[in-house]
Amino acid sequence: MRRPLPILALAAALAACAPVGPDYHPPRPALPAAFDGRVAAKAARPTPLAGWWQGFHDPLLNRLAAMTLAGNLDLQIAGQRLEAARADRDAVAAAEQPSLGLGADYANERSSTLLTWPPGVGQYKTWDAGLQGSWEIDIFGGTRRAIEAADAESGMAEEDVNAAKVAVLGELVADYTLLRSDQHRLDIAHRNIAAQTDSLALTRRALKAGLGTEVDVARAEAAVKLSSAQVPVLEGGVQRLAHAIAVLTGQPPESLTAALYGQGGHDLMAPPLPAALPSDLLRNRPDIRRAERRIAAATARVGVATADLFPTFEIPLGIGPVTSNLANLFNIDSLVWTLGLSARQSVLDGGKRDARVRAAQAVSEADRLLYRRTVLGALREVEDRLTGIDTERRRHAFLVTAVEDDRIAFTQASRLYGAGLTDFLKVLDAERALSQAEDALAVSEAGEVLDIVGLYRAFGGGWQRPAAS
Template identity: 30%
Template sequence: MKLRKLRKFSPVLLSLILAGCAVGPKYQAPQDAVGNDFLYSDVQGVAHSEKAVQSEWWLAFDDAMLNQLVEQAQKQNITLKIAAERIKTAQSYQKAIESFKVPTIGLSAGATSYQISENDPLAGPLVTPEGLGPQLGSLTGGDALIDNQYEFATVSANITWEADVFNRLGYQAESAQIRAEQAEILKQGMTTLITADVIHNYLQLRGAEQRKRIALETIESQQKTLKLVQSVVKSGYGSEVDLAQAKAALSMTRSVLPQLDIAQSVHKQRLAILLGETSSDMNQILTKGGELPDFSGVVPIGMPSEVLKNRPDIQIAEREMAAINADVGAAVANKYPKFYLTGAPGLLAGDFSDLFSSDSAAWVASIGVNWTIFDGGRSDALVEIQESRFQTAALSYEQSVNTAITEVETLLYAYGSSQELQSLTAETRVQADNTLSKANSLYKAGLVDYMTVLDAQRQQNLVKDREIAASLQTSQVIVGLHKALGGNWEVTQNTDTLEATETN
């Protein structure tokens, strides 16, 4: 009778399982009204494009060593390797959570032998001859009612399954999947940061090297001039003041060298960390100096909406909203009943040879439900916690969008200003060179004192240094602008090697 009732109930339960009674909020990705264009998007060196930054944009610096360092960093950087392992962890966690949606099946087998004690207060009389007394014992002919020793073998399976009627497990699996997606996005973002840091330190290193070369050239020129002044003073035509000023100018230029050496060392050490190399290995890689590379390309900028798709921080913020929305659904579903199906089919026989015969089949099946109908408001509070987390994630996403747009527009303005500064500095350099040339000519003709020449040299040296600083500033803004625009920065193919460049 009970089996018939169970069979009548099964179609009802099955229909619930198949139809699904998913509860909880449905997620909708945020729609942002960010306009169709950026402020200051008409600056020189910017190209309007449907797609923004793509990978390997730094090739426009046309520097083989830079390309080599970027490629090595993306392969060897320890932080990126850690991020890759976190992806594996998140994906394994996702598999573990999704496994709860399918039945759990366990197999067991064994052989058992046991003996009933004749002194057992309950079963003992049954296994003892005449243990039931003379009257009942006569009915069994003086033999025990049952044997006291038994042996049997079993093979069985244990099957359990939670019927996810209200999609609680589905929401948990969805949240775990999104967390795995976030781990991948995070690695992409770390690739961007590490690559930008490599480019930054490489440019700073080349800038320091170039400034040092200019300082050494200036020192050589000032030493020649000092000898000339000493000769003039010795002959009685020069001034001791001119001699003192020439020595002071030389000492001042020499004092810059230790600072530049420190800068070179710092940026080499930073590159070594980024590439996962030792300091000695980094010195081997950067044995030769080089010029500060110029960016020969243009910066492609898309629409603001394109930036929202390309920025890893915005992608992570949006995925955080989606993950927490799934957590809300799981918390809501947890308030509803949980249905369980269990089964244990098996084989049982007293003799191993009979174990796999049809008569040895045995099974147990059951349907269960678990429903917490009163918990003092705990379930409601857990739902409210998840809903509050979702609102916090939504506000964080909005803040990320505002920050991204502002950052791009600020860097666009800085890009235009840095290019203007670089152009003005180049014009100033031309004027400084002309001034020094005229001062030297006038000094040799005896029309001006040497103080005029020293002042012209000082101005030229200062302008050269500012010219490098302006070029560095423009390059750094270019790096920052590409980073602000987002996009995929992973190296997709082998870049040119340094040896190929040296051969050319």
């Protein structure tokens, strides 16, 4: 039994050889030193990306975020796919270990007694049982490269989970922002309807006093109805957004309606702008991290294809009793064993293995280009969000002034009409302008918040764990 030891020692030494194929080196893309734009320059204080929605200081939003992380079905699906990827990796890694199995056979046979060689013995029985095993020696590293690829693919699945967190949390906060904005716009619409109802009463009094006309009354009634027609649209939007938020948390659409309606529309306090550098995207964006893992997997696949060009070596093993009498099955004299070394090499395959190497190399290069495209897309997304915030803030400043001016114009027009010094058309025009300006201001405020939410999402915020206190 000492003779097999040199075979096992040689196999262990050969298995320790460096694997063939290219070694992986992470890409180092060229990045700008900072983001462009005035908004980026103002975001001087670093802001953690973990739990960024807490910057709204809204307890209900915080609770909804926790419910989403716990119950969102997309996150659960991504989590199960991650478990599957890890299991696949373990299955690939099992090829490094020897395989061993148990077997037992019984045969009742008869050989010809008329043969000269080998001489026939007539009818006989055979009982055998034992262990059968094999170990493929990974001399050229095909198995090790396959494990590297499986590790990288498991990392890709993990980044899919992170990307799902970024997406669902960003969608939740965006939907919540729009819901509160629509509720705020509903408040504005109801105030405008109340003001227009007062104007309608004023035109009716003026008509009775002989100072107004039926045309003024009709116009005032039309204004009330036109504003009232906006209410069902906004209410429907609020309801649909409440349904969307509930589904994001993994609950039936109507389950959160009472909670979301119970808290009326209010101005959202947007979180501070995140201060980050372009290089931070490489660490935080799940799509970039996933693209990097994809390159690692493709590089390892080149090694797998390259190793297939070389011979394969295997150590077969068999040990167990063989006897014609069941009573002798456990007799030491019935024991047989086999231990050897086998090698196989394909000589002619029509260039198939070489083609697989070229295909793996092309896929690896394509994944490197995909990584570059992903990085550029991420930079563009951040810059677009910064531009959107700057644009909306400047628009917001004009709208604030417009609302103030329209409110003054409406107040003065109402006083002049009450004194009989102007017609109702000026009141109606001023009232309509004020209503439109207030609604536009509410939309602009929500737009700025949505751009900030989009900026956090563009930075890849939401999947990180909070830093330890």
